[in-house]
Amino acid sequence: MPSPPPLLRKQLKIALIQLASGADKSHNLAHARSKILEASKAGAKLIVLPECFNSPYGTQYFPKYAEILSTDTPAQSSVASAIRSGGPPSEDQSPSYHMLSKVAAETESYLLGGSIPEYVPKTRKYHNTALFFSPDGELLATHRKVHLFDIDIPGKISFHESEVLSPGNKVTLVDLPEYGKVGVAICYDIRFPELATIAARHGAFLLLYPGAFNLTTGPLHWELQARARAVDNQVYVGLCSPARDMEASYHAWGHSMLVDPYAEVVAQADEKEQIVYAELNNEKMEEVRKSIPLLGQRRFDVYPDVSKGEIKWEDD
């Protein structure tokens, strides 16, 4: 029997940019651009920016920093297809879209713009939205955070994204033709393993989570969640956080990291601005899948396969 095609078709260098962003959006965009150029010069072909890379993170900031990606959604099936058929937003509507698209083309790299606050005029809703660009600057996909970060840990942290944001409604899997498939979700989404399992069972070699955990949940769960998603699914996992700013209202944990399919942390930042690099290859994934052959041992006669049945691949 012929062996299945590799999940990751050729070696891939990834860069996770743990960006220091502040209140000045133009500065954040220029700074992000300079770090993307730096990562590209270092040989990265897939470059990732953190959650809310163009703004401070906080419900009070989302409306002020929000950008319009498409005036046609949600009549179209997804933001990316609305943009493909209706054209890109203007520079005024989304300076972040234009910066990302141009620098992806300039560096000929895949680029995940971790997330920006998005405003949809038709629905009057705000979303926390990641944008994935191809090496020719085309928007391949968007992911709106599906699980909003609403928590109360007594005496520690109370945060309610749902006061301002509306959730996205789909699983996001992006095809990078030379390499393979990448699952994308945002921050709190990582706590819901179904998204990861669905993406992995549909062929993802890598799960990417731009995210901003904090000084309470970061030490508790950031690495744990990354390694758990990797060990469950025997894939690479990349987390990309903003750098910590103790002057800001929200203190990000930092510690952007790349975890391999054995669930080992292969590269990790501390809390300061830094670019985390790692090389991804198919051999490691094949090795772990051969050594611990979970794929052939599942008991779908005992429990259901979450990757089958009705899965939403498009936003409403």
Ligand SMILES: NC(=O)CC(=O)C(=O)O
């Ligand atoms: N900020 C988030 O969305 C999630 C987070 O901080 C956590 O899950 O902890």
